[in-house]
Amino acid sequence: MNAVTPPLLSLRGLRKTYNAGRPNEVEVLHGIELTLGQGEFAALIGPSGSGKSTLLNILGLLERPSDGAHEISGQSVRALDDDGLTAMRRRTLGFVFQFHHLLPAFSALENVTLPALARDGHVSIAVRERAKSLLEGVGLAAAMQRKPPELSGGMQQRVAIARALVLQPALVLADEPTGNLDTASSDEVFALLRRIHGEDGTSFLVVTHDPRLAARCDRVIELVDGRIARDAPVLRGEG
């Protein structure tokens, strides 16, 4: 491989402390070392309270670490101000949340184009076409003009996935993307993530506590008490 290309994501000695300097000060991440390459499909697992959400928020540039190095494609994000973080988020990241978090007042198609609207101030024809084809790709060609409350949980999550992909991010962060779905929808949504990964090589980091799903990723990172307890590739016997 090309040794000069920096990894997509690199964390070194990353710490996060809440309520610093106060009596209720607590450190939830104790020096995380993590590298994620282009095109990886990794699971982040761990018991509740292990710091998964905090780590995901930091990776999503929604929270700032207290200490350590954090680089995206070789660029440090520690020095960026709020607008700089927002710009970086637009360029490189897509989000899928557990409770889909669509805007209820906007149609499915409008929800998908929202990141482009925020970036450009308008929705170009190219973006709209991409949004439509993404929605078709997740099997929602007929539901584009419907609003989230009119859609089932699985459909809503598929809209959220299309939204995460509309700006062609390098990395999609998915927080319990199937946590709120029944088994059938859950399998369907996960299969969709894998298919997208296979098609355009987008990297995925999926937070889950479903071991069945973790086993279907390529790499499992386990977080226990704010430390990485295990980081290993998934070995599969079957094809």
Place this chain on the structure above:
Amino acid sequence: MTARRWPPLGFESRVALRFLLEGRFQSLLIVVGVAAGVAVVAYITALIGGLQRNTLEKTLGAQAHVVLTPLEEVVAAARPRIDGETVVADTQARAQRLRTLANWPAVVAVLEQRPGVVAVSPMVAGAALAQRGEATRSVSVAGVELERFDRVINLGSKLVDGTLRLAPGEAIAGVTLASDLGLRVGDRFTISTGTRQESLRIVGLVDLGVAEQNRRSVYVPLRSAQSLFDLAGGATRIDLSLADVWQARALAAELARELPAKVESWQDTNAQLVSALNAQSVSTTIIRGVVMVVVVLGIASVLVVSVVQKQREIGILRAMGATRAQVMGVFLVQGALVGLLGALVGVLMAAGMIELFTRFVKGSDGLPLFAITLPPRVALQVALLAWGAGVLAALAPARRAARMDPAQAIRL
């Protein structure tokens, strides 16, 4: 489904509009609140404006805006006063005889050149007796150049009988005086001053709107008055009419410095009226201010609630790549939209209220008490004010939304 057209609106306005439409009931509440406030402000502005205009028209209709008269004669000291010396004396004030303004034709010419001066009318005014048969009335005679004088007080509009002209030997009289003397247009009567007497023919009757003036006014040609009062070629006062009546005081002060004459503005002669009008204006301003504060607080409180309700959406917007400024913009635009819509509805409501006032509030004669209208300028002013109030009210909630921690907001 057919694809909808997506107009190229900015992120902020599109999201703001959706948020407002989503919370339809809330939005309706604030729009109605803003509209009510705007309606009250616009209506009270129009009402007080109409009232003041009406009062001013009635008052200024029969008088000049600025009047020049000769300086009063004073008793001069027999020798100059020496510093440190105390003079113990009691001086009898002089009786003020009728005198002419020095060099008045030149003064008239100068005044006519002044910007803001619409009309200049020299006059000889004095007291006399009007007689017809057994009846005698004391009157004030004004000798005028009719064309100039008409431009100052618009005598033509006050004419109730006869024609508006003043040839030598003719007179125009107040209606009450005419009925007191039993005069009709075409009849003759006699005017006598201490020294002279002249027989005049009535050519017109005027209703000046003020009882005292209707009872005492007689207008004659300037020359007739000059000879009646022994002031050949003289003028005892000069009346001015201005484009802007509120400039009268400033102009009077200026003229008093420049000319050797006593200069009075209509405000000096109607001090009570002016203070009443001022009190009205101040009350109106206070009411408008209070109403606008209430409007701002109303919009702000609804938007604060909306920010709390939309916490999660705000977090999502941030995660989707909206900057703090954009989130702030979303709420500012909401305030602006609500202010604008409320302003439009409010102005319509004010127009309706004015219509009702004109239709149902009538004087004893069955005519509207006075004309009240909503000038477009006032409507625009109030609408802009409401729009600004909307943005102002949205400022605090918008900042709150912008400062929100996205990670925390999403978790809720």
